[in-house]
Amino acid sequence: MDETGEITVPPTLSSGTDFEHMFELAPTSLWLEDFSALKQLFDAWRAEGVTDLREHLAQDPARVHQCIACYKVLRVNQRTLELFAASSQTELMHNLDKVFRDDMQTQVAHELSQLWSGSPEFTNQTVNYALDGRRLDVKIRARILPGHEATWSRVLVSLDDVTAQVQSALKLQRSERYARDLFEHSPVSLWVEDFSAVKRLMDGVRAQGIRDFKTFIKVHPEFVSRCMEEIRVIDINQLTLKMFGAVDKGELLNNIGRIFRGEMHDSFAEQLQDLWDGKLFQQREVINYALSGEPVYIHMQFSVLEDHHEQWDLVLLSLVDITARKKAEAYLEYLGKHDVLTQLRNRTFYVEELNRITRKGPWPLSVITIDLNGLKSINDEHGHAAGDALLRRMGEVLAKAVEASACAARIGGDEFTVLLPGTDERGALAVQERISSLVDISNQFYPGQHLSLAMGTATCSSGDQVESTLHRADKAMYVEKQHYYQQQPRERRGSSDSQA
Structure with a gap:
């Protein structure tokens, strides 16, 4: 529109110079190509009865190379030379084998199929290579120019460089795969x-x-x-x-x-x-x-x-x-309160339990002190393994004779104590009789070494009597122990050595 308000028409574009400039200066890579040899090849295959191009190409990969060889590049623009690092069109044309290689071979079947199906155009994403070796991910758009549909002698191809987008997507995929692997x-x-x-x-x-x-x-x-x-x-x-x-x-x-x-x-x-x-x-x-x-x-x-x-x-x-840690902790806790050999409570637990009962009860408290007769002689004559076996049998007897609410403990080498909170003299004697009965059964089941115990029992009704009660139980146990040794044959080297 000019100053008078009338519409002005621009000069008509000449079909030569202006379009020449448009092709040459386009910001997209443009290729003018001749596909007529490709059409002739397709026509020949159709005449041979080929109907499925993809299957036909898959049967012989050399046929893909045959199709690519039919492409004839007529001209490229300046953006194409820049993209592929070519100094001139001549250099690019002489090195097309470096441009169209590797990954492209596997992806070209897609665009060939579109042409085979009768479409005058195709799109594809593939890989080319610049002359300096750079991999180029490109998006292809091609169109058979009007007037050349019968021969495919003029095809305009545009390439968009999508390398950055593809690499970004690959990087994202790798990142996601890395994160997934870290998780899995x-x-x-x-x-x-x-x-x-x-x-x-x-x-x-x-x-x-x-x-x-x-x-x-x-x-x-x-x-x-x-x-x-x-x-x-x-x-x-x-x-x-x-x-x-x-x-x-x-x-x-x-x-x-x-x-x-x-x-x-x-x-x-x-x-x-x-x-x-x-x-x-x-x-x-x-x-x-x-x-x-x-x-x-x-x-x-x-x-x-x-x-x-x-x-x-x-x-x-x-x-x-x-x-595993919890089991180890439980085992360590067990070891802290149990004797490993007999599986009974150990001296540490016994002392803590005795102190607790002394402070809080329940009353009455009965105590059974026990000494394993003849352990030293068995160790001397048959070895410590035999003595250990006898101690394990002692542990089995007390574990079965004493209820869980009571405490049966090994407090020394051959010394044991049973604490019976809330138990009177009568109850204590019942436990003592049960122990004796189980000792007899053990001796029948294990006919080798004879298990013999000396036991003493005492009962108290308050905390201030606990110490004297322990003393009375010990005294009763030693009386029984002395009686045991008085009945044994006097064949040993000395009574002082055997009484242990």
Whole structure:
């Protein structure tokens, strides 16, 4: 439109110079090519009865090379020379074998199929190579120019360099695969869970005006169970399957109720209390169960991921199997309170238990002191292995004769004591008779070394009498022991050596 308001028409573009410039200066790589030889090859194959081009190419990979050889490049523009690092069109044409190679061979079948099917154009994403060796990921668009549909003698091809996008996508894929591998092959059990339904339930409780959540879940334990049911497991890793003895994820997820049971209800109640108090990162020791039924002691770390604090819809749990550690701790605790040889309580536990009873009862307290007769002679004459065997038999007798509420302890080499809280003289004599009866049975079952005991019993009714009671039991035991040695043959080297 000029100053007078009339529309002005630009000068007509000449079909020569202007379009020449448009091709040459286009910001996209342009190729003018001749596909007529390719059409002739296709026509020949059709005449031979070929109907499925992809199958035909797959039968003989050399046919793909035959098709590519039919492409004839007539001209490229300046952007093409820049993209492929060619100084001139002549250099590029003489090195097309370096441009069209490797990955391209496997992807060209897609564009060939589009032409075979009768389409005048095709699109494809493939790989070319610049003359300096750079790999180029390119998106191809090609069109048979109007007027050349019968011969395919003029085809305009444009290439968009998508290398950056492809490499970015590959980098993202590698990053995702790396993250996935870290998750799947982590040396600890990992669970990804959705707690959003749990949050909605807890928000509902708040909306009811509940402030004392601890009391609420004590009064309503079914709320804890409901929250456990609402947890949605999104994913688990390989070590989780191994830890709980599951063949695959389906088997484990279909048996969640067998894993989280028993003590887990109380542990989960504590977890809910922490969530109520705003603790979105937690750690605690819990007990789960393998699908075999065996308990699995777990150190659990729980974390609501940072970007999901509002909904709790993405939670990561890591579980470390501490079963071996727990067993070791239990064994060490056992060793601290038990005699390894006889499996009875040891002197340390005996002293602690005696002090506890002295302070708190229950009363009356009866004590049986026991000494194993002839242990030194057996060790001297038959070796310590024989003596140890006799001590183990002593442990078996006392373990069966004394109830769990009482304390049977080995307090010295051949010295044993039984504490019977809440037991009078009559009850103590009954236990002593039971011990004697089991000794007789043991001697029948083990005909080798004879098990013989000296026992003394005493009873008291208060803490200030405990020490004197122990003394009276010891005195009674030594009287019986002396009686035992007086009945033995006097064939030993000396009574002082044998009385042990």
